Amino acid sequence: xxxxxxxxxxxVLVCALMxxxxxxxxxxxxxxxxxxxxxGMRMAGRYKAxxxxxxxxxxxxxxxxxxxxxIDVISTSYRYQLRFANLNNKLGKTKSIKNPMTGGxxxxxxxxxxxxxxxxxxxxxxxxVLSCDNSAPYDDITDERSMxxxxxxxxxxxxxxxxxxxxxxxxxxxxxxxxxxxDVDERGVRxxxxxxxxxxxxxxxxxxxxxxxxxxYLVGPGSRVAIERAVLTxxxxxxxxxSTLWTLEALDEYLANSIDPVEGYWCYLDRDMEEKWLxxxxxxxxxxVRADDGYDLIYIxxxxxxxxxxxxxxxxxxxxxxxxxxxxxxxxIDATMEPISEDAYATIENGVILTxxxxxxxxxxxFAKVIERD
Numbered sequence: 001x002x003x004x005x006x007x008x009x010x011x012v013l014v015c016a017l018m019x020x021x022x023x024x025x026x027x028x029x030x031x032x033x034x035x036x037x038x039x040g041m042r043m044a045g046r047y048k049a050x051x052x053x054x055x056x057x058x059x060x061x062x063x064x065x066x067x068x069x070x071i072d073v074i075s076t077s078y079r080y081q082l083r084f085a086n087l088n089n090k091l092g093k094t095k096s097i098k099n100p101m102t103g104g105x106x107x108x109x110x111x112x113x114x115x116x117x118x119x120x121x122x123x124x125x126x127x128x129v130l131s132c133d134n135s136a137p138y139d140d141i142t143d144e145r146s147m148x149x150x151x152x153x154x155x156x157x158x159x160x161x162x163x164x165x166x167x168x169x170x171x172x173x174x175x176x177x178x179x180x181x182x183d184v185d186e187r188g189v190r191x192x193x194x195x196x197x198x199x200x201x202x203x204x205x206x207x208x209x210x211x212x213x214x215x216x217y218l219v220g221p222g223s224r225v226a227i228e229r230a231v232l233t234x235x236x237x238x239x240x241x242x243s244t245l246w247t248l249e250a251l252d253e254y255l256a257n258s259i260d261p262v263e264g265y266w267c268y269l270d271r272d273m274e275e276k277w278l279x280x281x282x283x284x285x286x287x288x289v290r291a292d293d294g295y296d297l298i299y300i301x302x303x304x305x306x307x308x309x310x311x312x313x314x315x316x317x318x319x320x321x322x323x324x325x326x327x328x329x330x331x332x333i334d335a336t337m338e339p340i341s342e343d344a345y346a347t348i349e350n351g352v353i354l355t356x357x358x359x360x361x362x363x364x365x366x367f368a369k370v371i372e373r374d
Contacts, residue, residue: 024071026230028053034069035216035230045097046219055227056087059219060097062106066127068119068216071232076208077185079233080215085177086113087224089132091145095222108222115180116216117189120209124155126162127218128180128191128202132173145173149193149201163204170194177228184208211306242315242333246298251287251313252372261351262295263288266367268302269353273363280365281305285373286316288354294320294328300373319346330356 026034032055036048045061059065088095088111095108112131119125129152135144146168153160172178172195181198183190188205192198215232219225255264268283282304288295297317303310310316319328326348331341347355354367 023231023233024069026069026232027228028055032227032230034071035067035227051226053228056224057217057219057227058224059221060095062097062099062101062221064112064221065219066116066119066125066216067219068116068214069230069232070214072212072214073232073234074212075234077234078215079181079183079231080115080117081179081181081231081233082115082217083177083179083228083230084113084217085172085175085226085228086111086130087175087226088222089113089173090175091134091173097221106221111223112218112220113223113225114218114220115182116218117182117184117213118206118208119214119216121211122156124209125153126189126206127152127154128182129218129220130178130180130193131220144168147171147173147193149191151189151191151202151204151206153206162206163202165201167193167199167201170196170199177226211309244296244298244313244315246287246289246313248300248312248373251289251298251300254289255287256372260290262348263290265300265370265373266354267370269366269368271363271365273365274361277361278358278363279305282307284316284367285370286367287373288319291318294318 024034026032028050032050036050036055042048046057046059046065048055048057048067050056057065057067095111096105097108098104099106110131110133112129114127114129116125116127129150130147131150132145132147135142135146146166148164148166150164151162153162171193176195178193178195179198181192183192186208188203190200191202192200217225217227217230258264265285265287267285271280273280282302284302285300287298287300289298290296295318296315297319299310299314299316300312317330317332319330322329322345328346329341330344330346332344343358343360345357347357349355352369354369355364356367357364
């Protein structure tokens with residue numbers, strides 16, 4: 001099971017948008033809007049344009065060029081496909097690039113291109129990188145051309161090759177179109193490729209980053225990539241809108257006049273967590289206010305993971321009354337904005353200790369009541 005950052009946030013009425021199998025197409029019909037929002041782009045060593053119904057990007061620099069789609073993927077399960085070609089991949093074709101460090105020229109004989117996925121807000125990502133080469137380029141009898149398919153992980157300036165394989169059948173080994181596809185879920189990724197039909201070539205276990213991610217493509221040094229279409233299919237997408245009408249000033253005034261012993265400000269006290277399943281997202285301060293069938297939990301401050309997502313006054317959740325005194329059912333929103341409620345419950349001890357229990361994850365977090373917020 002993937003580690004999940006624990007935001008101490010809950011909701012009972014979750015406004016969820018379910019999108020089963022919803023696909024987003026990026027083609028010339030929409031001017032490749034998600035991948036190419038401008039009419040033209042020319043940067044140092046890079047050129048991007050739409051030519052003959054295809055998105056073209058050329059990279060004459062010494063570093064990989066990465067472009068991501070503007071769509072954020074919140075779901076843990078999705079498929080991304082690119083129908084594209086490397087126009088500089090023709091047998092015998094080379095590309096010379098000026099090396100800015102030495103001033104000399106570097107000749108690229110096997111340019112790389114590929115698909116990018118799980119691109120997070122820190123700029124870390126995974127990529128399926130393609131390159132073609134010959135076993136004996138000067139021997140017409142024994143020479144065989146093949147494509148190397150490599151799953152790479154780029155994180156904090158470190159590059160790791162997760163898995164790699166060689167393909168020689170069912171794919172274009174020069175400058176024609178191939179379809180490259182990744183199927184991503186909580187267990188890892190399955191990679192398929194083909195000129196006419198897809199064949200699965202790699203499967204690997206990788207950890208999807210917490211929160212929204214993006215997808216896109218990679219153009220290696222010396223490559224000229226032509227994209228015919230990009231298709232993102234989201235199998236399941238849950239989104240919540242945890243906004244409320246509460247402001248800090250309104251909460252201060254309301255709670256100062258409350259006689260309900262549960263209502264008030266509660267600050268993080270301690271935790272007992274199985275961190276391979278749950279991680280704390282911050283040392284939170286919450287406001288507890290009465291709602292229809294229990295209490296709403298309102299975020300005040302303290303978020304550390306995905307801090308930019310949370311503003312004071314946002315709904316962090318709900319506690320629903322049960323037949324047992326001091327015991328409440330819980331539903332929460334995790335860091336990916338997905339509601340979680342399986343066996344979760346809260347207890348209040350002596351009116352001053354509020355405990356959130358998550359038995360499925362063998363974890364609990366405690367909060368202490370305070371007279372007023374800092």
